[in-house]
Amino acid sequence: MTKRLGMFTRAKGAALPILTVVAAIFVIWYAAAAIMNLPWERDQAERAKVEFVLADGLANTMSQERPVLPAPHQVAVELWETTVEKKITSKRSLVYHGWITLSATLLGFLFGTILGLSLAVGIVYNRAMDMSVMPWVIASQTIPILAIAPMIIVVLNAVGISGLLPKAFISTYLAFFPIVVGMVKGLRSPDALQTDLMRTYNAGAAQTFWKLRLPASVPYLFASMKVAVAASLVGAIVGELPTGAVAGLGARLLAGSYYGQTIQIWSALIAAAILAASLVAIVGIVGRVVERRMGFAR
């Protein structure tokens, strides 16, 4: 009970500052929208040979069709129209595009987690693998892998693999790294006292793994899964760019930039942000429930 209370008060203590910052962001956004869209209004007035009235111009900046920076409410309206008011099967529905991106993200996240886990187990249990693979795992992340995305998509397309899998591969590559690093740390987290205890029980390597190392690594697993799921969403979105704007949130971004539809770009961007936030939150909640069940006191 006291712990709950502690969490509650801490949340309450942080809520006001966070809300203030978020409110400040909205104020800045509106102000920026007004300033950045104003020149266009002035231009229009000049062309129509009408005297430019600042108040009218300012009011109009909030409702342009192709603004330099759309106002927040314009993006919100667009989001509402493309998610709730459109049929899900429609090509203009953000739910449709979001689902395509989400399925690639989840598949890549799954592959990445499995790959990361097996590499981590190998690294922890095999010294040669630790010494030879680990430096390359780290080096692999200094390579801008997203740059390879177009090639993976196009090349796999040439052999006849298209759709979900190529995007999932890119997600996998981005997702496996945090899992490897986190799990190597987690599997090594039991201290000497605990491993010694397992030895006095005469436990074999398999038993030490299942009963000590794996349970001890669970908090590390969820912490790195949070990073991995966000990374695999980025991978899926970038993976959609080179296919030429067919479907998915990345395709919406690209199509928007081709046709100068700023409101569409921003709504796809916000949708991606909401998706990322919910994915991270879901992994976090699952992690917290599992950890509480397993008896990790925090």
Place this chain on the structure above:
Amino acid sequence: MNWFLIIGAIVFWLAAWALNVWLANRYPHSRPVRFFVPALFGITLLVLWEGIARGADIPTVLLPPPSMIWERLINSLPVLRADFVQTFLKSALAGYAMGCSAAFLVALAIDRSPFLQKGLVPVGNFVAALPIIGIAPIMVMWFGFDWQSKAAVVVVMCFFPMLVNTVEGLKASETMQRDLMHTYAGSYRQNLTKLRLPAAMPFIFNGLKICSTLALIGAIVAEFFGTPTVGMGFRISTEVGRMNIDMVWAEIAVAALAGSVFYGTVSLIERVVTFWHPSIRN
């Protein structure tokens, strides 16, 4: 199908792996071995790639062998150099410098306000997890096709990880150390420059290292949304379209080298600046 090449590559792989296992178990703490084992592993991967790509006659459109990529790289150095200057020196480095220093200054500015810190750090953490790369089309619209728009994407990508790390770092000094500064009657400025900033350096460098990989990714991906006809991202997307996969790999090799050198340089500076930290002193 040339079985000789494939089997040769596999035999080489097995032999190298056996040598690695033997070395790793025999001399686990020797310095040259720690360098040699991963290097041999890397060479093995290249040999395996070359052997299978040539032996199994994989079409070069799918997977060109490393030797062919190397040849291409040597033959198109001027193009690669122009792309490198455009993408790395102009877009990525400029954006990195601006983004990281802006985040650092903001972190210092909100240092005296716990209220702003409490608000900005969760928001910053949230934004750092978002697919920021998506703002690339917007930045291209605002700042044009040249390197300025790419640098702007990099600025935004670097800002939040750096901000969060710097704020965390400024909290890193211990109560005991701050008390000591208090007994010396240290002013706010002295506290900052003599104790808290040095104590924050491991965190700041963590942020700098994260941003060093983000910067190159941001600059390259932003070029997919429109560029002048030069740049690594531009080259990759057009050469993929023309099925010149060996040129794409050459570009990727340059990007990988640039990324690793950049990261390595930041790590080296870190070792010099935070020489006192246990993880470096060991």
